[in-house]
Amino acid sequence: MNSPIKIALPLMIGLAAMANAMDDKGYASIYESIAAFENRPGGDARIFNRPGYVKPIITNLGNVLNSNWYVSASIPQSMVFEAGLPFALVSIGSDDKSFTENGASVPTIFGDHGDPQNYDPTVYGNETLHNLSLFTYPYLQLAGSFYHARLALRGMWLPSVSELQKFSLLGIGLQYSFGHLFQYMLPKPAQGLDVSLVLGYSSSGISYQPEDYEGTLDLDISAFTFDVVFGYKPIAPVEILLTLGYQSAEMASSGHLVSHAEGWNGQALDPNITVQGNNGFKFGLAVAFQIGTSFHPVLGFDYAGKSGITTNVLYFRQQFGEDKTPDEIAKEKGYVRKGSSVEEDEEESPKATKKAKKGKKRARPEPEEEEDGEEAAAEDGEESAAADKTADDSEFDDF
Numbered sequence: 233m234n235s236p237i238k239i240a241l242p243l244m245i246g247l248a249a250m251a252n253a254m255d256d257k258g259y260a261s262i263y264e265s266i267a268a269f270e271n272r273p274g275g276d277a278r279i280f281n282r283p284g285y286v287k288p289i290i291t292n293l294g295n296v297l298n299s300n301w302y303v304s305a306s307i308p309q310s311m312v313f314e315a316g317l318p319f320a321l322v323s324i325g326s327d328d329k330s331f332t333e334n335g336a337s338v339p340t341i342f343g344d345h346g347d348p349q350n351y352d353p354t355v356y357g358n359e360t361l362h363n364l365s366l367f368t369y370p371y372l373q374l375a376g377s378f379y380h381a382r383l384a385l386r387g388m389w390l391p392s393v394s395e396l397q398k399f400s401l402l403g404i405g406l407q408y409s410f411g412h413l414f415q416y417m418l419p420k421p422a423q424g425l426d427v428s429l430v431l432g433y434s435s436s437g438i439s440y441q442p443e444d445y446e447g448t449l450d451l452d453i454s455a456f457t458f459d460v461v462f463g464y465k466p467i468a469p470v471e472i473l474l475t476l477g478y479q480s481a482e483m484a485s486s487g488h489l490v491s492h493a494e495g496w497n498g499q500a501l502d503p504n505i506t507v508q509g510n511n512g513f514k515f516g517l518a519v520a521f522q523i524g525t526s527f528h529p530v531l532g533f534d535y536a537g538k539s540g541i542t543t544n545v546l547y548f549r550q551q552f553g554e555d556k557t558p559d560e561i562a563k564e565k566g567y568v569r570k571g572s573s574v575e576e577d578e579e580e581s582p583k584a585t586k587k588a589k590k591g592k593k594r595a596r597p598e599p600e601e602e603e604d605g606e607e608a609a610a611e612d613g614e615e616s617a618a619a620d621k622t623a624d625d626s627e628f629d630d631f
Contacts, residue, residue, distance in 0.1 A: 294481020
């Protein structure tokens, strides 16, 4: 089977490839792989009700879905629009390939194969999933923000193709930044600091109908994350991001299948177990770049029980309008930073302020100069009066 789903979605690769798992290679049959999703009272414990066997699926998927909910810790007051194709790459390690069951280490669905020449009751891994080194889950993400609040939506839908009967993903994220409440009180070197809270929820549905089977295996996946994001911009186009948070993920199975495959003809399966992913605290580091007015790539690292690379290489973020600077906000609020003056906040240095004040003092006339001016005016008045008297005497003599 050469389905395009094999190329696009590694999870779908594994599910679709289970139909071709060959017993003569020592890998699990499709019946054994799906039986792990069913809690059947009285069923063979070797193949039924084995959440540890399938847990790496939700472990990796939860980490992927709980990443890339933000691209900055700062949310402007003016309107912003975002669009892109973020995705995470989670490595498949040795911890994904085995788990402890009944005190023994046994393979997971990502595990190795056994020796087909020697009978072994162990259910081994799936051939395709065993050969995977990275796990990913692509989707489209759109976001918009206004007045420091941001709404993000993500989704992906695929039509029914071959064994894949349904694939859907829908997620919603909320973010609010608090930098505008305190940045104006910080000295200039620290004004690039911001803090925001992020909530993200994703829901995904997958229906799989393997070859030679009637019915479907249905997986309902949910993931939730709560993050505190610290951001700092050493220069305007670059932001360093630190994330501390908590995440959870869950995979619920359902459906009904009847096998027509060789060796399992007529056997029915009713998946019904729920498996938890890596539920716990998370840590992340990332660097975001603003290139030009809209190109906004982000590259980061997340750890939530296992490590992963988060990328927003194809991501665009356009701001419409300009926000007030922290200094402008401080001036409006009449806030004077400790150890500074109002003139300094208006981008004047203390020395310039002192010189301006001294200049104003020097512009005032000295007291002595004022007295000299008054004496000169008095003398001019006496001379004018004498001149008037002389003129009057002259006129009388003529008369």
